[in-house]
Amino acid sequence: MSLSGASERSVPATKIEITVSCRNLLDLDTFSKSDPMVVLYTQSRASQEWREVQRRLQNQHLQTGFPGTSVPGPGRGDRRSGQPRRTIPHDIATMQLCANKLDKKDFFGKSDPFLVFYRSNEDGTFTICHKTEVVKNTLNPVWQPFSIPVRALCNGDYDRTVKIDVYDWDRDGSHDFIGEFTTSYRELSKAQNQFTVYEVLNPRKKCKKKKYVNSGTVTLLSFSVDSEFTFVDYIKGGTQLNFTVAIDFTASNGNPLQPTSLHYMSPYQLSAYAMALKAVGEIIQDYDSDKLFPAYGFGAKLPPEGRISHQFPLNNNDEDPNCVGIEGVLESYFQSLRTVQLYGPTYFAPVINQVARAAAKISDGSQYYVLLIITDGVISDMTQTKEAIVSASSLPMSIIIVGVGPAMFEAMEELDGDDVRVSSRGRYAERDIVQFVPFRDYVDRSGNQVLSMARLAKDVLAEIPEQLLSYMRTRDIQPRPPANSSPTPAPEQP
DSSP, X not given: OOOTTGGGSOOOOOEEEEOOOOOSOOOOOSSSOOOOEEEEXXXXXXXXXXXXXXXXXXXXXXXXXXXXXXXXXTTOOOGGGTOOOOOOTTEEEEEEEEEESOOOOXXXXXXXXXXXXXXXXXXXXXXXXEEOOOOOSOSSOBOOOEEEEHHHHHTTOTTSEEEEEEEEOOTTSOOEEEEEEEEEHHHHHGGGTSOEEEEOBOHHHHHHOTTOOOSOEEEEEEXXXXXXXXXXXXXHTTOEEEEEEEEEOBGGGOOTTSTTSTTOOOSSSOOHXXXXXXXXXXXXXXXXXXXXXXEEEESEEXXXXXXXXXXXXXXXXXXXXXXXXXXXXXXXXXXXXXXXXXXXXXXOHHHHHHHHHHHTTOOSSSEEEEEEEEEOSOOSOHHXXXXXXXXXXXXXXXXXXXXXXXOOOHHHHHHHOSSSOOEETTEEOSSOOEEEEEGGGGOOTTOOHHHHHHHHHHHHTTTHXXXXXXXXXXXXXXXXXTTTOOOOOOOOOO
């Protein structure tokens, strides 16, 4: 159904109701299923601009009107009906809590308390939405301030029950339950003006002991709400993702003519390299307006003289390494396999530095660079690669590494930097810009390549939005308003 231009026609006042159902949506929440939301836009026939007219969370009707009818603005409740204001999805709540006189659970010491926050669901169940850190050996802990999306806490309903459990941490995972209390987002928000004290109650103790009062108290010391820009805000404001591909052509991948090779060009199915490229590229290309992707290979001997290259264009065009669309990248990749000799060693640094030079030229937030490296994991320039990553961490750039084959990938895990931030010569990466995943973890056992690619794409792209946002925050770059955004400058090509 097309609604484009409806607001520009001279038609009687009408109201329509739209019901939307979805199947097999990706699960994007860490602790639970996704909380889908439908957003309705209309497009102006004259300006071709899209305007949001309504949004609804799951299990809500999507109603909207055209000329002559009143439409509540996005993220706002109907004030006439008394419904509470619905949350803007990117409101972030920040709070700090402490506890006093909690029950002692450890035999040789005090307790090691931590909190678990649960959001209530429509069916009466609860879903974990946050865990605090553990404060060791105390009955009067003070937890660090933490932030959580308001949507994760209450799913848009300010009066929805929020349950908080207090536990004593045990090394073996059998944490001891101390007690619980309930609240709501609306009640939590009162702490913006005053301390709020909650009694921690243990239902079993309360039933067994007549003189039981409580198992301690928890005090909400502070609570604030800030609106943060989202990845979508920047995309709608004109930020372009510039996608570059780098493929490992070293001999450790095996002879492409043999079925045992990771580059084997089977007439019946895609290789792991081709699947990884197609899975990531087909999604990320939707955020790139010109669909022109620089694509490189590394670690091969090039004809005719047999020169070893760590950064050669797959289309064999040194002046213009761009391929048209992901299909163009795949075509150039297959052609290179037929013409170059797989060799070595495996160097990442040259192609990282190549993309970084392009990213360094545009720092206004209009362009963000994503480099996809597909490799079998045997890296020969670890020191130089870490130096390149540390330098690139201050630029509008992210690096995705997909490991194919049976290698252990310890070096790739180190570059990922989730546990220990990447460093070089005493200098640490400004941001976490590397995401590594081993392709074998996503291969469907039944051989369904479409499902394998969908699983890979979901995880491999999961960190890109936050990495983009972290760059924008550190540079204090705000998204351009969609309706008034100026033309986005052409990207610098790596």
